[in-house]
Amino acid sequence: MLFDNTKRAFQLKSNYDLKKAFIIFKLISSKRLVSIGSRLVYFLNKLNLSINFLFKETVFKQFCAGINKQETLDIVEKLSISNIHSYVHYAAENIKTEEDLDLSLKQILSSFAFSKLNKNISFVVFKPTSLGFSDIYQKHSLNKHLNSIEKESFNKIKYRFEVCCKKAKDLKVKLLIDAEESWIQDSIDNLTESLMEKYNKKNVIVYTTIQMYRKDRYDYLINLHKKALIKKFKIGVKLVRGAYIEKEFNRSRLLGYENPIYSNKKETDKSFNKAVNFILKRLQVFSLFLATHNEKSIYNVIKFMSKNNISKKREIYFSQLYGMGDNITFNLSHLNYKVVKYLPYGPIKDVIPYLIRRAEENTSVSGQTSREMELIKKEIKRRK
Numbered sequence: 001m002l003f004d005n006t007k008r009a010f011q012l013k014s015n016y017d018l019k020k021a022f023i024i025f026k027l028i029s030s031k032r033l034v035s036i037g038s039r040l041v042y043f044l045n046k047l048n049l050s051i052n053f054l055f056k057e058t059v060f061k062q063f064c065a066g067i068n069k070q071e072t073l074d075i076v077e078k079l080s081i082s083n084i085h086s087y088v089h090y091a092a093e094n095i096k097t098e099e100d101l102d103l104s105l106k107q108i109l110s111s112f113a114f115s116k117l118n119k120n121i122s123f124v125v126f127k128p129t130s131l132g133f134s135d136i137y138q139k140h141s142l143n144k145h146l147n148s149i150e151k152e153s154f155n156k157i158k159y160r161f162e163v164c165c166k167k168a169k170d171l172k173v174k175l176l177i178d179a180e181e182s183w184i185q186d187s188i189d190n191l192t193e194s195l196m197e198k199y200n201k202k203n204v205i206v207y208t209t210i211q212m213y214r215k216d217r218y219d220y221l222i223n224l225h226k227k228a229l230i231k232k233f234k235i236g237v238k239l240v241r242g243a244y245i246e247k248e249f250n251r252s253r254l255l256g257y258e259n260p261i262y263s264n265k266k267e268t269d270k271s272f273n274k275a276v277n278f279i280l281k282r283l284q285v286f287s288l289f290l291a292t293h294n295e296k297s298i299y300n301v302i303k304f305m306s307k308n309n310i311s312k313k314r315e316i317y318f319s320q321l322y323g324m325g326d327n328i329t330f331n332l333s334h335l336n337y338k339v340v341k342y343l344p345y346g347p348i349k350d351v352i353p354y355l356i357r358r359a360e361e362n363t364s365v366s367g368q369t370s371r372e373m374e375l376i377k378k379e380i381k382r383r384k
Helices: 015-028 031-046 059-063 069-080 098-117 134-141 148-171 182-199 217-231 245-255 265-280 295-307 326-334 348-364 368-383
Strands: 085-090 121-126 174-177 206-211 235-240 286-291 316-321 338-345
Touching (some): 069 098, 069 338, 098 148, 235 265, 265 286, 286 295, 295 316, 316 326
Parallel strands (some): 085 121, 121 174
């Protein structure tokens, strides 16, 4: 099987790295441990107690590429030897003031500078909530009246989005705009669509992110395609299953509305694969960025490409998170598919919310951590 070659998958990891990774995945496979650990970390943070020693050589090193630019570029170089491209993200998520948002914009723009330093960085990404407040997105999504202060805040969001897109165009780098929770996503969709219409006339520069665990997203994809045909622009799509399972469920139950996401993995997988097929049949309009660790979904794309003589040079990208899915990343790149690894970076204290979110998401994804542990065990056994 293509993704079972662990020698190739873990070529950059020492025996010590593999054993440590196994322990980390074992720990984060427990919801109880992740929940207790998250609360403890936030508590220690509030007391201004340093927790770097807990993270530096464990979770941070597993899921983050470095503290600063140079450490991250070192990882980029190592991956490039195996024909793997990267996209970098300053992963701080603790945004509280307009000044924090402006600082976050500067950090995102500094991520673009990475692409100047290394030709293997062809994408930049940002989270919309790193450039604007959730409550502003939510009110705008609901078409509620914004007061003068809120209007000013929303105009700053539009400005920050625009600055990033212009920078991407100037540097010939592709920009991925992440998805957020369902109750703020409509506003983000509107902003992103207007930017795709502006910047994606000839080539795809701006990518929207569509979470296919949402029941309404396939219809959204169809309507987006119709808009693109009418307004004559191309669509960049980062396709994911979804990252906020627990939050979506808890909020819908608390406020008494129907959960907007599918109740089981089977339905989500069906929705995801349906969207992939829709896009693959319309590559004259779409550029596809497939962000998934699901091996079956990737096999389906590879088979489709082979059956329909779709060149590996077309804009179809496969992406996995740093520290996970190396069996997919390295084995796909070996066959010359376009593979892009997601590399978050930043000071440990600033990226702790990202690391906690990553751990919480892993406990929600059935089978992912057990698959990682199975592959690590196989490689440790092979090396012996």
